[in-house]
Amino acid sequence: MKYKSLTALAALAISAPMVFAGGADDDTMVINGDTEMVTKATAPAHMENVSEVISGWHFRSDETQALQLDDFDNPGMIAVDQALDAWNTVEGSAEKSCASCHEGPESMKGVRAVYPKWNEGAGEVRTLAMQINDCRTNQMGAEAYKYDSSPMAAMEALISVQSRGMPVNVAIDGPVAETWEQGKELYYTRTGQLELSCANCHEDNYGNYIRADHLSQGQINGFPTYRLKNAKLNTVHGRFKGCVRDTRAETYSPGSPEFVALELYVASRGNGLSVEGPSVRN
Amino acid sequence: MKLTGISAAVVIFATAAIANPITPGEVQFDEYGAVQASLSGAEGDAANGAKIMTNRGKGNCVACHAVTALSDAPFHGEVGPTLDGIADYRTPEELRGIVANAKKTFEGSVMPAFYKTSGFIRPGDGYTGKAAKEEDLTPILTAQEIEDVVAFLMTLKGS
Numbered sequence: 252m253k254y255k256s257l258t259a260l261a262a263l264a265i266s267a268p269m270v271f272a273g274g275a276d277d278d279t280m281v282i283n284g285d286t287e288m289v290t291k292a293t294a295p296a297h298m299e300n301v302s303e304v305i306s307g308w309h310f311r312s313d314e315t316q317a318l319q320l321d322d323f324d325n326p327g328m329i330a331v332d333q334a335l336d337a338w339n340t341v342e343g344s345a346e347k348s349c350a351s352c353h354e355g356p357e358s359m360k361g362v363r364a365v366y367p368k369w370n371e372g373a374g375e376v377r378t379l380a381m382q383i384n385d386c387r388t389n390q391m392g393a394e395a396y397k398y399d400s401s402p403m404a405a406m407e408a409l410i411s412v413q414s415r416g417m418p419v420n421v422a423i424d425g426p427v428a429e430t431w432e433q434g435k436e437l438y439y440t441r442t443g444q445l446e447l448s449c450a451n452c453h454e455d456n457y458g459n460y461i462r463a464d465h466l467s468q469g470q471i472n473g474f475p476t477y478r479l480k481n482a483k484l485n486t487v488h489g490r491f492k493g494c495v496r497d498t499r500a501e502t503y504s505p506g507s508p509e510f511v512a513l514e515l516y517v518a519s520r521g522n523g524l525s526v527e528g529p530s531v532r533n
Numbered sequence: 534m535k536l537t538g539i540s541a542a543v544v545i546f547a548t549a550a551i552a553n554p555i556t557p558g559e560v561q562f563d564e565y566g567a568v569q570a571s572l573s574g575a576e577g578d579a580a581n582g583a584k585i586m587t588n589r590g591k592g593n594c595v596a597c598h599a600v601t602a603l604s605d606a607p608f609h610g611e612v613g614p615t616l617d618g619i620a621d622y623r624t625p626e627e628l629r630g631i632v633a634n635a636k637k638t639f640e641g642s643v644m645p646a647f648y649k650t651s652g653f654i655r656p657g658d659g660y661t662g663k664a665a666k667e668e669d670l671t672p673i674l675t676a677q678e679i680e681d682v683v684a685f686l687m688t689l690k691g692s
Contacts, residue, residue, distance in 0.1 A: 440654060441654065442653075442654050442655045443653060443654070443655060443656060443657050444645070444649075444653055444656050444657065444670065444673065445645040446636075446645060446646065446653065446654075447643060447645070451643045455643065456612050456643070459610065459611040459612050460608070460609075460610050460611045460612075461596055461597060461610045461611075461612055462589075462593070462595065462596040462597075462608045462609070462610050463607070463608040466612075492662065495662070496657065496660055496661070496662035497660065498657075499656070499657045499659065499660060499673075500653075500654070500655045500656065500657045500662075501655040501656065501657045501658075501662065501663060501664035501665070502657070502662040
């Protein structure tokens with residue numbers, strides 16, 4: 252029913268490009284016919300201007316959405332397979348693999364859902380990428396992956412998929428509170444010559460078209476994300492960089508303290524949504 | 534014959550004026566955000582204004598606004614109101630002010646300022662993501678391009 256009306260709408264949009272109907276669609280996401288996903292949820296209490304949080308999946312076309320519903324169609328799953336090889340590969344001076352310490356990747360169930368999080372020993376907020384590199388350098392004596400590289404994105408995808416369907420549940424209080432505040436500040440700062448903040452596009456205007464792009468809430472519960480546009484898995488910081496650049500601003504670097512703080516804040520805006528990674532977007 | 538004479542006159546007038554446009558820092562906005570005098574000193578060219586409005590590297594106005602008269606360019610946005618019929622309720626002075634710096638008319642607007650070169654946070658060198666020095670920044674549109682856009686907007690009457 253819904254599918255039909257959407258297709259009709261798409262046809263309309265092609266013949267008359269200015270007639271758009273904004274907003275998230277009402278489709279439901281069930282992966283591989285069995286994993287039911289929460290793609291809309293009541294916004295967490297710390298979100299001031301939004302009452303419902305919505306996965307970016309709802310703002311994509313039916314064709315793009317369909318690619319995420321079955322692992323055989325999801326191009327991001329190829330990277331998951333590659334990362335499974337990397338998981339079992341001994342690397343570095345300690346002659347260990349991930350498997351040497353963690354057994355199978357199933358041991359990572361629940362991990363994606365709570366990152367970024369505080370690491371007591373290191374006294375820092377850690378993203379999943381930082382933790383992966385900490386294991387590689389300190390436990391394995393191997394080289395760090397480049398922060399937003401394909402092997403990093405693939406390893407993140409392997410770890411994310413273990414938590415698929417679990418609700419994002421990132422802590423914002425205690426030792427991370429200060430970093431969270433810094434991330435929030437960045438989210439609302441209007442950067443670049445276009446003077447646009449994350450909130451201008453993803454809070455004030457989600458559901459609206461900005462030229463050919465249908466603006467979502469800019470949620471990161473689906474990361475890493477396979478994008479049809481560049482035909483690879485994309486990391487959170489890679490996406491942040493692109494969005495900041497599009498405001499005609501000087502971006503921050505992937506892995507920088509600013510992007511780590513922003514990731515913590517943006518992740519917390521998705522608390523309650525299912526972990527979707529690797530998701531598919533255009 | 535007659536026509537050639539007129540365009541020649543316009544060219545001379547325009548060239549003289551371009552030598553001395555009002556710089557972004559000198560623009561005088563009135564209390565409602567309107568700007569009285571032409572920024573370039575010359576008339577605007579509506580046809581060129583239409584091109585600027587659809588060019589992604591220039592105004593890219595249709596990224597946010599739907600304009601029926603520009604429907605040849607696909608995918609108009611919904612972030613701002615449609616500009617159909619805008620000339621029925623806005624004066625050229627108001628439109629000049631809005632295009633030059635919409636925040637003087639609509640406080641806190643998401644609409645970018647197209648004739649402004651200072652006061653930005655982390656300005657970039659175009660869309661490279663690299664830093665730009667404030668003194669090297671040029672406005673997104675030139676004085677004459679603003680006038681061209683205003684001239685085009687003034688053709689958007691009665692819908």
